[in-house]
Amino acid sequence: MILHLVRHGQSTWNVEHRVQGQTMHPPLTELGREQADLARETLRSVPLMAVLTSDQTRAAQTADIVAQPHRLVPLPTPLLREQALGDLEGRHYDELEPQAIPEGTHISEVRWGHGESLADVAVRMRDLVTLLSAVYPPEAQLALVSHGDALRVLAAVLRGGSHRDVDFEAYPTWPNGHVETFKLS
Numbered sequence: 204m205i206l207h208l209v210r211h212g213q214s215t216w217n218v219e220h221r222v223q224g225q226t227m228h229p230p231l232t233e234l235g236r237e238q239a240d241l242a243r244e245t246l247r248s249v250p251l252m253a254v255l256t257s258d259q260t261r262a263a264q265t266a267d268i269v270a271q272p273h274r275l276v277p278l279p280t281p282l283l284r285e286q287a288l289g290d291l292e293g294r295h296y297d298e299l300e301p302q303a304i305p306e307g308t309h310i311s312e313v314r315w316g317h318g319e320s321l322a323d324v325a326v327r328m329r330d331l332v333t334l335l336s337a338v339y340p341p342e343a344q345l346a347l348v349s350h351g352d353a354l355r356v357l358a359a360v361l362r363g364g365s366h367r368d369v370d371f372e373a374y375p376t377w378p379n380g381h382v383e384t385f386k387l388s
Contacts, residue, residue, distance in 0.1 A: 204335065204387040205344040206361065207246055208354050209269060212238035213379045214261040220296045223261075223350075224288035224318060231264045238380025239268035245382045247272050249344055255335075256348040257283035265380070266348040277348070282331040285350035286324050289316030311366040324356045325366035332360060332387065351377045361385045 212235030216223045223229060231239065242265065251273045256266035258279035266277035291299065304310050311321035331347075339345060349357070354377050359368045362385075377383070 204339060204341055206335075206385045206387055207249065207251075207344065207346045208357060208383045208385065209242050209246075209265065209346055209348045210351055210354055210377045210379055210381050211257075211259075211262040211265040211348060212236060212242075212268075217379065222288055222291045222294050222296070222299070222316075224286060224292040224316075225259065225284050226292045227259050230260050235261065235265070235379060236268065238378075239265040242380045242382050243269045243271060246346055249346075251275060251346050252339060252343040253278060254346040254348065255280055255283060257281075257285065257350060257353070259284055259350070262348045262350060266346070269346055269348060280331070282327050282334070283347060283349040283353060284327075286321065286352045286356075287318035289314070289318035291316030291318070309367055311369060320366070321352070321356055321369055322366040324353055325360060328353070328357045328360045331357070336387070346382075354383070358383065358385065361387060 212231045214229040215232055216229040254266050254270040254275050254277045256262050256277045256279050258281055270277050304313055314320045355369050355374050
């Protein structure tokens with residue numbers, strides 16, 4: 204199975220430098236729609252069997268654009284949502300203050316803002332991979348439209364790693380509208 208991981212286009216909260224997390228409503232900007240158009244063009248000739256998307260507005264709008272040439276209706280799933288960041292969501296980046304990592308805890312296991320840890324997101328991503336393997340044939344090509352940190356965790360899972368293997372160096376900024384392809388073995 205081939206998975207084409209797509210980060211949503213720029214949202215209004217990306218422009219406002221707000222922590223989005225699982226906030227549902229921020230829509231795409233005009234630039235975000237252009238980035239979604241580029242993702243659509245990247246995947247235009249790919250024989251997609253399905254387009255799955257986070258149910259958050261910015262991802263769903265991107266998925267609608269990506270799915271157009273394939274005449275597919277995107278399938279929303281909360282499994283593709285961004286990492287929940289609890290009471291940090293909606294705050295401007297410049298309002299955030301550094302927080303200590305609790306002693307004896309790996310940074311990927313901290314639930315920032317009382318939201319989800321990367322370990323929690325990895326559980327969702329493993330559930331997603333299990334679901335995809337059960338529902339789609341091994342030769343399927345799927346587009347998965349999601350969010351930066353969720354996609355970084357999914358990439359680690361697809362490489363056979365865990366939440367501790369998220370590669371923030373290879374993907375320091377998974378750009379809006381970027382498509383990265385992985386083979387699910």
